[in-house]
Amino acid sequence: MKAMVLHAIGAPLLFEERPDPQPGPGEILVKVEACAVCRTDLHVVDGDLPQPKLPLVPGHEIVGIVEGLGPDVEAPAIGSRVGIPWLGHVCGSCPYCQEGRENLCDRPVLTGYTRDGGFATHVVADAGFAFPLAGFDDPVAAAPLLCAGLIGWRSLKMAGEARRIGLYGFGAAAHIIAQVCEWQGRSVYAFTRSGDEAAQDHAVSLGCAWAGGSDETPPEALDAAIIFAPVGPLVPAALKAVRKGGRVVCGGIHMSDIPQFPYRLLWEERSIVSVANLTRQDAAEFLALAPEAGVRTTTTAYPLAAANEALADLRAGRFQGAAVLVP
Secondary structure, eight states, X not given: OXXXXXXXXXXXXEXXXXXXXXXXXXXXXXXXXXXEEOHHHHXXXXXSSSOOOSSBOOOOEEEEEEEEEOTTXXXXXXXXXXXXXXXXXXXXXXXHXXXXXXXXXXXXXXXXXXXXXXXXXXXXXXXXXXXXXXXXXXXXXHGGGGTHHHHHHXXXXXXXXOSEEEEESOSHHHHHHHHHHHHHTOEEEEEESTTOHHHXXXXXXXXXXXXXXXXXXXXXXXXXXXXXXXXXXXXXXXXXXXXXXXXXXXXXXXXXXXXXXXXXXXXXXXXXXXXXXXXXXXXXHHHHHHHHHTOOOOEEEXXXXXXXXXXXXXXXXXXXXXXXXXX
């Protein structure tokens, strides 16, 4: 197999050839067709997330074809297309797993962080955390659904029945969930980097009711806001934008420090909540809903060996939607 490998935090990924991995008990071997590049991958490479497995193959928005089954594994079938997400395995025995909150598992396995991921031609995954993708005929288009889509969906569920929703940071997750909101009849207000007209035009093209800079005030008070950009000062900005009783959802795994802000921004029963990982139920719901909602991802494809370029372009905001590596 071929893979892009991280050997040291902050260092470029190295293109390497390795022996093909072999699936163990409960595992499958998948030939990677596409792997989207997530901002979480940047957080891993840049050291924002502590103690990744090193050396490490990043990548956790994986679409591929099952090529091999480990002992006692009967499904998914060899030759079928599956998606592999960030949450790669849970212990099943900690209090959170026992409560049905596997996204908060005390001992999770995380794809592209604590186990090798999809910046490669092949990957091994837990069969129970590989989601069937029958009907998803374009692997490049499907890849961003495996994290940007799933985390966007979980964040939207946390926002409740809000009719006017602000999305802060109009990247991969926001451009997917904006389409879901439009399909559901909600109004979306997109907040981008100040002056980023390309992102604002992209938002409007996907049905957003309004698009502007994150320092701007929306034309109406919001029922809820979801923050996808890893920028702590957006939290008080979003609190200013939501109405009484409104909720601010922090959808990222990492965010810069939230600055001090006056209590009056939180008063009147406004709330702040974070989203962590995903559950298999989230995946089942969203992967059934996305085709019905007509979700179309905007992607920029890169060859596997150009993973460092894709990460740099993501960091600099040089494309709309999502970058996808194609081995």
